[in-house]
Amino acid sequence: MTNWKLGAATVALTFAFAGETFAETWNVSLWGQRRAFTEHVERLAELVEEKTGGEFTLNISYGGLSNNRENLDGISIGAFEMAQFCAGYHPDKNRAITVLELPFLGVTTLEQEREISMAVYQHPAVAEEMAQWNATLLMPSPLPQYNFVGVGDAPATLADFEGLSVRATGGIGAAMEAIGAVPTSMSATEVRQALDSGVVDSVSFAPHAHMSFGTVENATYWTTNLNPGTVNCPVVVNTDALEGLSDDHREALLGSVEEALDHYIDYYNNETMAAWGPLLEEKGIEQVSFSDDEISAFREAAAAPAAETWISENEAAGLPAQELFDLVTGMVNGS
Template sequence: MKNLMTKAAVAALAFGFATEAMATEWNVSVWGKRRAFTEHLEKMAEIVAEKTNGEFTMNVSYGGLSKPKENLDGISIGAFEMAQFCAGYHPDKNPTVTVLELPFLGVNTLAEEVAVSNAVYAHPAAQKDLARWNAKLLMPSPMPQYNIVGTGEPRDTLEKMNGMRVRATGGIGQAFKSIGAVPTSVPATEAYNAMESGVVDTVAFAQHAHFAYRTIDQAKWWTANLNPGTVNCPVVVNIDAYESLSDAHREALDSTVDTVVAYYLENYGKTLTKWDQVLAEKNVTKVMLSEEEIAKFKATAADPIREEWIAKMDAQGIPGQDLYDTVMTALAEARK
């Protein structure tokens, strides 16, 4: 009887450990506060938990795990399992992805942004690039074209933008630099203070970020049609953590991606609707640059910066032209 009881106790204990081992808990590192930019991650956590009956959970942390510019480093050492980052924060760490931040690519919609992002993320060069950080590209955080809010007199010509201090990263920052502006890449979380203290005159963001970081509260004007480009902010997962998932949990994660990106697009549409209302409420002047000024901006920024980027990639052994062609092909396919 004692032997039977001992065997039963051991079996029960072993079952308990097995059940515990089946549970998976991931930490997800983002920054700021919950907003349109993070809704696909919140939705993913919800759906994955439902699909796995609570066995696979994700804790989305807003700044508690890492600084924005250090999320890729945290992924590389396994400090957390999933993270969001923006390529322009550290272009040397993720050079391949910066193709998506080149100015004036001609991407007009969030759906097109998803298409070109997915195409680049699937490119072997991009996957090899991020694997250096033990990171697997999972999904994009698509954002519309950036525009700037500013203080003082509206800057509606390139001449007026000469000497303008602008918070802008990546290719957008390069574009502004090409017309004589002075870009700075302070993290989004510091943009309000930079604007308030006069460190910058203007801030380039997508609409949700002007809301989230309150730069709209200081704005006197907004460029409605400059559209110089956007930043690309992938969601990545630690490769070891991904590969250690059970087949069921990995399938739950992978099969949720398309659903949550579609949810993100739908939700972001509400932000764009709200934007025009807030501009009116805060009496922010809508600045429309002339077609001639925008054409001058493109001529100064688009081709030279693209050619410089391709040459820089080639020098590093990265297929820059092929990555750029991948973007253009994906954009053409998306428009079909």
């Protein structure tokens, strides 16, 4: 082939490759099994595949890539491109977003939890902290207020929690400690065995997790209205991987987040919560409600001290903790 023909062929081939988007697969580290807590990730995978004609896929693994407490570490070294983690599993690694786990913040709906979480995720201090792990927060996993499933005699008053060993992370643990319980932190996958063997007496989860991890199987009671708080469990991506996507693939991913969250909230409200009440009845689990006066006293004992401690400790660590707390409480109060 003559030189000019070879050059023309090379240029043509170069332009052909430049206009082509190559197939790409991201590995996604979750845990447990598919459940309400992971529905937004599952929907995100569907949307990304649809929008890219199968050229960009999310390969979701439930526990096959990492321990759930090590997902953020895995993201930081690029062991996988996307993962879910809970802030309370390692608060020292993600101090800023633990503001969302403070007790008695007053968040009442999944929609509100979503809005406030996204606002916190976009705060410069949060982005800077996540950058230390080469991570970008993609979306929250909005959860309702946690309550307790336990074994043994059902507590008649909040005083009956004194001395009980309870699985409770983050701000929920701090709240329970305020009424004399003994909080312990363990991952969701360890909880059923701990409850059945008597290592813990009671477990705090949102309803979907009580169902998914089997705590209801031998439970005797469920607290209907303690509502001490919730946990914050973001979906996070490796920043280098995100920046390395083609424009089309990045748009397919980021442009699908809102629809994935819409699906998640609809699923949680209409599927999970619809099944929860009948399941409690079926299992014969006593539903315990506490008086308004007791709940008010609980809130007074736990909320302000936990917030003051969180602000002072994190200001000392160099975070704009008061600013983050004011952002959250301001949104809760509509200001």
